[in-house]
Amino acid sequence: MSPEVFHLPDVGEGLVEAEIVAWKVAIGDTIALNQPLVDIETAKATVELPSPYAGTVTALHGAVGDVVEVGAPLVEVATALDGSAPLGELAETAASTGRPAVLVGYGVAADAPVASRRRRRGAPDSPPAAVVPPTPVAPVSRVAGPVRTTPPVRLYAKQHGVDLATVTGTGREGIVTRADVERALARPAAPSAPRTAPAPAPATSLAGRPVASWSEGPLEEHIPVRGVLRSMAEAMTQSAFSTPQAAVWVRVDATRTVELLESLRQRPAFAGSRLSPLAIVAMAVVDGARRFPAINSTFDAAAQEVVIRRRVNLGVAAATPRGLIVPNVKAADTLGLTEMTAALSALVDAARAGTTTPEAMLHTTITITNVGPFAVDGAVPILPPGTSAILAVGQVARRPWVVGDAVVPRHTVDLSMAFDHRHVDGALASAFIAHVGRFLEDPAPALIAP
């Protein structure tokens, strides 16, 4: 008879994958019901999975260290004729749809929470009213914030490539209904427009862990390398010792960006949103990736190929109470400024609240690390594994700048970027960062017509 297949279950309320830590059985072993099969490590815990079948192991899917998706086959067992328990519906559902069966909790992917009313701290000084550019956004039917709709409609819209931000909701309290999406399908879609926030971090901590003061702590303090700290250490080590990295940097006059932000903050569409330079930088990076797709890539050493991606999942390095994590804004290249601002706000809120989903940290294609809130001018970052460029943004500050023959105070910012020098050469990296710099020097035209 055909073997029973044990698919990896969601053992932790909303997980999407797990890493195989140790196999407890081998092919050919005779096993009993509930006999330990494998240790797996999820984002939440390391757990032992007991077998749902008695019989003989005929296949093990994955080696130690492999990451297996929830719902994927894990173990196959040829059962005796009198049989053991049948697979329940939950596992079947997960397998057939390829999606984890979410039973309780928060689900596998959270939609953006509503923006906080908190105002951004440390905003640059308001410049005198000078050249105030017009609103550089496409028409939108509502104020900034996530689109209100239901999960099935969200799925329906995604499957049909409809940008929900462009759909006017006719449901109760403006909720977008399926019928609204169907109407939108009948007309060409248009991009919409955005909000953002930097995150200051506590001083006396190590990767999110509190560190006792000089006088109160022990003579020698041992901090276990676990959790986010371990992830950070592994990612950095892997990157540093597998990828030859080089860096370029440029100082740009971001005065127009600062002025644009000030003017946008006055507009009702951005009322209460955390509009910050990061949002403009994000738009600039996406625009740069569009112009120079080769920067949005992965050097796959195993396959000996470079994978160029025409979709930007924009990673944002976030210092959280738990340490450094890099969640990303999915499909950032499809977002307008208002949406980008909302997405960055949601990402930062989730990171601070510790509710970032494992999924949100997967498949980053290019990364921004905003070191400005730490009051430094720049950094030479290390690439997140699997990506080819990470842009560091220093603090925006008024500095002397030469305009014509005069030295005048301007809002300037230093950009620096580490890149994978195996396939990205200095010319490409320089062209990309220069493009980002030009975007910040004059953001309005680029935002209007990307």
Next chain:
Amino acid sequence: MADELVQLLSPEGQRVDHPDYECSLDDTAILGLYRDMVIVRRICNEATALQRQGQLALWAPVQGQEAAQIGSGRALAPGDFVFPSYREHGVAWTRGIPPADMLRIFRATETGGWDPQRYHCNLPTIVLGDQVPHAVGYAMGIQRDGAEEAAMVFFGDGASSQGDVMESFVWAASFMAPVVFVLQNNQWAISEPTSLQTKIPLYRRADGFGFPGVRVDGNDVLAVYEVSRRALERAREGGGPTLIEAYTYRMGAHTTSDDPTRYRVDAEVEVWRHRDPIERVKALLAREHAVRSSTFEEVAAEAEAIAQALRADVLAMDAPPATDMFDDVYAEPHPWTEAGRAEVLAFAEEAR
């Protein structure tokens, strides 16, 4: 803790004298408590395995707390009423609730799992501490009925920090309500140790409210039984509430979504492993009552059969219609729940 703790059976299975309490149970009754604990642990292990196999959404393991639950549960009279939290599988067992019914809520096929009136046991309360005011209200109802019954409510060291629990203590004391508060102090409120939550032993909180508090060795089923029995009698006779702190330890995770190795050390778990609630009773039965190993094997075989039946029952549970949750909110149709039902149906239509 030793001088404050009521203990009748040491971790090694030796009888311990106590000035206020003595064991009233014969060997048959003690064997019955042993059987209960073995079965409940086996049910818990099966449920944990089912969760790891994707058959339950979640499970809250009871391992280590069997004596605290069986001892108190078996002290109840049929007319008494139980208010459990989400970990009281042992108590549910003593009320005669079928094991499969305990797992329905964890498979997310039902919002409850059993008829509270039938078993005189309320449904698992997930919201921390909510069941405590419920129990006090029920106990005040008992008073008004003039019935000789008591309410027994279960909560943990974590829930003991909830304001609802404090208010319940005030009401119970003010009205001399026939309620027994069973606080299972399993040392960890998920990842927070009890020492962070209280500056005094928890049972002494009762002093401030004006009713007795007793700390009992929660891993000693004989002591838990006797302390519970006296508190219940006192309640039924109009003596008012009692707080029982069953001093125990959660041997496993808070739930299957938790990894206790991230916040507590193995050495601590090892200390408590030597205080296992089942092993000490087994030692007593073997030594003092000449219970043979074949009897222990029979109990284990019975527990195994119950676990297998439980597995089969769980795998046969189908998901209910999505609108099921509206059925039992009110006894009569209510416009709000009907609106909710219509919304769910419309949602399903959008997802077609």
